[in-house]
Amino acid sequence: MKLRIYALAYLLFLYAPIILLPLFAFNDGTIIAFPLSGFTTNWFAELTENKALHAAVRNSLFIALMTAIFSTLLGMCAARAGAMANFPGKRGIIGFVMLPLVLPEIIVAVSLLVILRQVLGVNLSNWTIIAAHVLICTPFCIAILNGAFQNLDPSMEEAALDLGESRWSAFRLVTLPLVMPGIISSMLIAFTISLDEFIIAFFLTGTNPTMPVYIWGLLRFPASLPVVMALGTLLVALSIILLTIAELLRRRGIKRAGGTDKGGFL
Amino acid sequence: MAARLSAEQKRGIGLVAAPFSYAIMLLAVPLLAIVLFSFWTQDFMDVDTTFTLNNYREIVEKPIYFSLLQRSLYVSLCVTLVTVVLAYPVAYFVSFKVHPSRKSLWLFLITIPFWTSYLIRVFLWKVILGYNGVINSGLINLGIIEEPLTFILYNVNAVIITLAHAFAPFAILPIFVALEKIDRSLLEAAQDLGESKLMTFLRVTLPLSMPGLVAAVLIVFIPTIGDYVTPELMGGAGGKLIANMIQVQFLQLNNAPLGAAIAIVAMLSVTAISLLFVFLNRRWLRGRS
Numbered sequence: 001m002k003l004r005i006y007a008l009a010y011l012l013f014l015y016a017p018i019i020l021l022p023l024f025a026f027n028d029g030t031i032i033a034f035p036l037s038g039f040t041t042n043w044f045a046e047l048t049e050n051k052a053l054h055a056a057v058r059n060s061l062f063i064a065l066m067t068a069i070f071s072t073l074l075g076m077c078a079a080r081a082g083a084m085a086n087f088p089g090k091r092g093i094i095g096f097v098m099l100p101l102v103l104p105e106i107i108v109a110v111s112l113l114v115i116l117r118q119v120l121g122v123n124l125s126n127w128t129i130i131a132a133h134v135l136i137c138t139p140f141c142i143a144i145l146n147g148a149f150q151n152l153d154p155s156m157e158e159a160a161l162d163l164g165e166s167r168w169s170a171f172r173l174v175t176l177p178l179v180m181p182g183i184i185s186s187m188l189i190a191f192t193i194s195l196d197e198f199i200i201a202f203f204l205t206g207t208n209p210t211m212p213v214y215i216w217g218l219l220r221f222p223a224s225l226p227v228v229m230a231l232g233t234l235l236v237a238l239s240i241i242l243l244t245i246a247e248l249l250r251r252r253g254i255k256r257a258g259g260t261d262k263g264g265f266l
Numbered sequence: 267m268a269a270r271l272s273a274e275q276k277r278g279i280g281l282v283a284a285p286f287s288y289a290i291m292l293l294a295v296p297l298l299a300i301v302l303f304s305f306w307t308q309d310f311m312d313v314d315t316t317f318t319l320n321n322y323r324e325i326v327e328k329p330i331y332f333s334l335l336q337r338s339l340y341v342s343l344c345v346t347l348v349t350v351v352l353a354y355p356v357a358y359f360v361s362f363k364v365h366p367s368r369k370s371l372w373l374f375l376i377t378i379p380f381w382t383s384y385l386i387r388v389f390l391w392k393v394i395l396g397y398n399g400v401i402n403s404g405l406i407n408l409g410i411i412e413e414p415l416t417f418i419l420y421n422v423n424a425v426i427i428t429l430a431h432a433f434a435p436f437a438i439l440p441i442f443v444a445l446e447k448i449d450r451s452l453l454e455a456a457q458d459l460g461e462s463k464l465m466t467f468l469r470v471t472l473p474l475s476m477p478g479l480v481a482a483v484l485i486v487f488i489p490t491i492g493d494y495v496t497p498e499l500m501g502g503a504g505g506k507l508i509a510n511m512i513q514v515q516f517l518q519l520n521n522a523p524l525g526a527a528i529a530i531v532a533m534l535s536v537t538a539i540s541l542l543f544v545f546l547n548r549r550w551l552r553g554r555s
Contacts, residue, residue: 014435033398033399075285093282097286101485106529107529110529111296111299112292135293142285198495212384219389219499232383232386236386
């Protein structure tokens with residue numbers, strides 16, 4: 001019982017900032033502090049008029065979509081290879097691909113900045129951010145897709161092969177539908193991570209800032225803070241919706257593949 | 267049979283080749299590049315590619331780098347300690363006390379804040395801890411304090427609180443996974459043999475969950491050294507960390523070679539401490555793979 005109270009208090013600690021967000025987003029005052037002064041939807045209205053913000057949001061959505069597609073494709077390759085028979089160096093190779101999960105993001109950011117700008121002379125653009133985001137999202141995709149691929153019964157695909165299907169069509173007709181929920185879940189997670197990522201994007205952003213980079217700029221100006229709160233409220237709502245869909249699909253995927261849910265994205 | 271197995275092995279290697287070569291190109295090669303860069307020097311707009319240890323010499327000789335590194339390691343260690351100690355009971359609760367059908371709901375609730383609006387979350391801690399913040403106005407209204415507390419914003423404490431919040435799920439999940447693996451009949455056996463609940467925990471549960479605890483420590487300790495958002499927003503003048511210095515060297519002073527050298531020194535320090543920690547815990551990790 002004591003543990004339950006502690007766990008609930010801990011959840012409150014985790015959610016404290018998120019609970020405050022809508023309070024200030026609808027607060028009719030320019031200072032982000034208590035006491036609250038009144039109800040307004042002005043800050044949300046201001047969001048609709050800000051052209052620079054719209055451009056940043058469009059950039060981020062494009063980057064997040066591309067990241068979701070490419071990191072999920074790479075994640076599928078790794079997760080499927082991981083579920084197959086052992087080959088020499090398997091653990092080391094998968095371990096290396098998972099490395100960005102524990103590497104400090106600033107290390108990834110500066111090393112990519114050096115290689116892209118100073119060595120290759122590439123101009124920074126949305127694609128440089130996409131390249132970096134694919135690198136850091138792939139481990140998360142692998143973790144989710146592992147759940148889908150590892151519980152799969154290999155005899156099902158073998159049956160399709162025995163019945164005369166080619167390897168590709170056996171994969172497409174038998175395995176793919178079974179792991180589809182996992183794939184969509186993985187794409188949603190990669191999308192959410194990329195949309196929210198700031199540390200790497202700040203280093204690799206070109207002339208067009210992403211949404212977090214734009215928000216970072218706004219945080220310096222006290223006058224723009226209420227608008228940031230309104231934007232944050234929308235973003236939190238959006239990520240909770242995306243993550244809930246991802247979680248439901250992840251569970252369905254594991255169930256469909258005949259496994260038991262061990263819980264958690266990581 | 268042997269021939270067929272090797273065909274499958276080949277397909278496995280073929281599949282893993284794509285993510286592996288991607289990681290080689292965008293992770294291994296860039297990491298090698300910054301190592302190389304750290305031995306070069308910045309000469310106005312160009313990089314002088316003669317081999318030199320000058321960057322490392324500067325880091326050793328100027329006390330600012332050492333004190334920043336020291337403070338960063340101190341912050342990372344505090345964050346790790348706070349995060350893991352606070353997280354363990356939660357992981358224990360979810361693994362042992364929550365009904366199996368509701369475990370994934372709990373884990374989901376724990377991970378949600380971790381995925382949402384990192385920047386704005388950090389900023390809101392400023393609102394919570396600030397001079398007119400939630401904590402101060404709350405305590406004043408309750409009559410507990412008369413003057414706002416000032417030791418909780420724009421210093422190292424604020425950085426530690428905010429980072430401990432940001433990394434909480436990272437600590438809970440590995441501990442939870444390790445606790446889930448524990449065979450529950452071992453606990454019954456311990457109690458049948460007359461151990462108290464506390465002794466059962468200390469002599470059975472805790473040692474068996476050590477691999478998760480070690481993983482949690484590493485997964486919090488290593489990435490925290492690379493965060494520059496939290497010290498920038500929460501740290502004030504005295505709370506800047508090594509990552510802020512790396513960022514300044516790369517993006518403001520345009521001295522990529524020195525920035526690279528600082529990044530490498532920071533990385534090596536973190537790696538050395540992590541390896542030492544794993545070595546000290548080898549007795550718990552051995553024979554449990």
